[in-house]
């Protein structure tokens with residue numbers, strides 16, 4: 001088996017986000033979650049209504065606090081909370097809730113502008129959808145990428161358009177692919193989100209998503225396990241008629257396979273999520289994040305495999 005993995009001294013067998021941050025900025029970096037008050041074309045009727053079936057009304061940003069305050073106040077307050085845990089050298093303001101490029105350029109200019117001359121800000125991250133990236137917005141983000149590194153987090157979940165229909169993504173894989181190629185030479189750092197454990201998908205489908213993605217131009221990935229949350233369309237289905245959900249060991253095995261298929265240089269930003277316990281219907285095993293990550297490490301060591309060793 002070939003081992004081209006260049007990050008062994010990182011103590012992990014995959015290219016962790018922490019390793020990337022340390023190599024890039026030379027010190028500790030923390031993301032500071034912000035809510036700029038956007039909505040999503042998948043909720044306001046422009047693409048669809050109701051949103052993705054797993055998404056709560058908080059737009060995938062459920063762990064945010066101080067959401068009602070102005071942006072600088074949110075930033076300072078959330079930064080203070082992070083500093084209590086560990087003092088950081090740099091910060092990445094992270095516009096997380098809903099689609100943060102779905103709005104007028106002026107708003108995007110204003111919300112990002114306040115961070116451009118702050119020394120402690122390493123970069124600016126925006127979560128969004130592939131259908132919310134107009135040429136003028138990409139142009140502006142490319143421009144400010146010269147001042148602060150711009151990180152775009154773009155949801156895909158699955159490359160299978162049938163799954164996309166069933167979960168009400170309201171965009172195709174082709175639209176997603178085109179967006180990545182439009183961003184390719186801008187210098188903007190793209191992180192793709194995929195989701196394992198969707199009830200209509202087999203393990204082959206989840207592997208296929210990685211196979212479809214791996215030659216596309218993106219720099220990082222977040223792999224999530226499905227969280228069935230209260231007050232979501234999927235949660236309502238589950239409460240009426242609970243469906244089988246992927247088990248912990250099955251998830252760990254699958255993630256190891258997916259890591260092996262990805263390019264070794266892809267930054268792995270996440271392999272588990274952080275649901276709020278009170279919002280979670282299932283599966284309860286996702287609440288124990290540290291042990292899942294430890295078991296992924298153990299599995300990779302036991303099999304003596306690395307991220308990218310099956311990448312061609």
Ligand code: SF4
Pocket residue numbers: 040041042043050051052055056059060097098099129155
């Ligand atoms: S695209 Fe994102 S914010 Fe919009 S409904 Fe889906 S998960 Fe929620």
